[in-house]
Amino acid sequence: MKTVARLLLGLTLFLFFSAAAAQKKAASSGSSASHKLVALKVTGITSYSDKEILAASGLQIGQNAADGDFKEAVQSLGDSGMFSAASYSYSTSASGVRLEIQLSDVDRSKLVPAQFENFVWFSDEELRAGLLGRVSLFKGLLPLGGNLPDHVTEALQAMLTEKRLPGRVTFLRNPDRQTGTVTSINYRVEEASIRIRGVEFPGASPEQTVLLTKASRVLIGAEYSRTAIAAVAKLDLLPVYFQRGYLKADFDSSSARVVKQSSADADAQSAEIEVDAILPVTPGRIYSTSGVDWRGNSALSATELAALVHLPVGEPADTVRLRRDLDNLGKLYRSRGYMMAQIKPDSQLNDDNGTVHYELNIVEGDLFRMGELDLNGLNTGTIARLRAAWTLHEGQPYNANYPAKFVEDTREMLPRGVQWKVSVHETPDARDKTVDVDIRFTQQ
DSSP: HHHHHHHHHHHHHHHHHHHHHHHHHHHHHHHHTTTTEEEEEEOSSSSSHHHHHHHTTTTTTSSOOOOHHHHHHHHHHHSSSEEEEEEEEEEEEEEEEEEEEEEEOOGGGGEEEEESSOOSSSHHHHHHHHHHHHTTOOEEEESSSSSSSHHHHHHHHHHHHHHTTTEEEEEEEEEHHHHHOEEEEEEEEEEEOEEEEEEEOOOOOOOHHHHHHHHTTGEEEEEOOOOHHHHIIIIHHHHHHHHTTTTTTOOOEEEEOOOOOOOHHOOTTTTOEEEEEEEEEEEEEOOOEEEEEEEESSSSSSHHHHHTTOTTTTSSSOOHHHHHHHHHHHHHHHHHTTOOOOOEEEEEETTTTTEEEEEEEEOOOOEEEEEEEEEESSSSHHHHHHHHHHHOOOTSSSOOTHHHHHHHHHHHSSOOOOOOEEEEEEETTTTTTTTEEEEEEOOO
16 A cells, blocks of 8 residues: 555656646746747838848847847947937737837938949949948948948958958048038048059040040059049040030049959069059030120120130130130239129030030129238338339229239349249238238248
8 A cells, every 4th residue: 555655646746747847848938939029110211121120230030139139229220320310119929029110310411422432343333232231221321420331341341351352441531622511431442552554435536535545644653543533534634525615525433444463463462453444434515606795894895805715606615715715804804903803604505506605794893903012021222122113003903914024024123142032912902992912022
């Protein structure tokens, strides 16, 4: 009987502990499920999908997550700079956790495009595709604040490293020269010498290519930089077209083709990278001048003005020459005392017949007269002689050409045996309509 009792007691204890273990396992399983992230919903924005925000947050559907994880994820999104506000809420059920992230897009005026200065091993498409796969929030535009630009730097560096390419990636916020407003974030490869061997001009005719090649000589041997090439295109290459009537000529952003190195050079750590810069151009059509009208002139006649402007009717419009001519017109006005005269050309293009009509609008402003003359840096006797030679007297209409001619004509009156530096400073007074002249003589 004792043996049977012991067996019954053992069986009872086994069933009790087995049931307890099963209940514990079931409870544990239920607790795990209640902390599993099963859904993410994003509200308040249209710029990113739920899937993109999930990837950027660092969270994963199916992972165990708690409030601290959600807080960290939302903080990371806010730190990117792409959102002006970020918050979250969540609900828990037996099936898991449902997370909702509330975001507000940053004002579009605080976003600028990413530019790539000298990543000559990649096309723009390859760079953007590589960044899209590495930086979840990158879509071409970057915030002026936040850490997203830094994440792009890290991704670009990884792309270089994967291909065993040289250099260190940095970026600069590029400001507009006039307003100071940041217009782009420019990424470039430092600590790598990338020099231009030659320049190609897809879209140019053979005759134009000869002229462009000559005008682009400054680029040969220079460090490859898209910004520098764009500046040369604007200042040196577009005039090649503008001189010949191609008034809508335009250069696209440059790209580069790496020059294949010999096996010996490829193995050398100090070998420079050479590239051929590729600068596509769209010349457009030639526009011929159909006529020139003057507006706003009274101090000078249209005949006087037309004599200085070279825009023959029926000939290709040379806007480079026009710019020089307008500068000369401005000098003519200033020689007559109109110090604030402005000349603004208005061109009306007719695409149907390839002509351009110019309206030259003149705002002459007030007539300025000679004010006070100051001579400094010479002995009293020489200053007295120079004053006697100065014939532009106070109250006369001012002549902006006179001071330079005066300095040239009176050089023999200066003390000999000394090299003199002469500087002329004009001070127009808008209230009195006078111009004070200060001429300084400095021994070299």
